[in-house]
Amino acid sequence: MATWEDAPLVFTEMVCCPHCHTLRKPIVIRTEQGGDSSRSRKQVCRICSRRWVLVIEPPGESLPVFGNLDFEDGTL
């Protein structure tokens, strides 16, 4: 039987409103599938009522895992 001890960890940042930085869950107006397998969500903040779009990238397009600073080109 599989256990939680050997389950892989996936780290992601909590998403906040880019206007007022609240972590409160926004109102999702519409979710759209992108041609590159990404998804975008048009949302409205419950606190400041401003609009913003969350883009969820497909696997392989995400940012480096926290703590992994082994960039090949060394530009960062």
Ligand SMILES: [Zn+2]
């Ligand atoms: Zn807001």
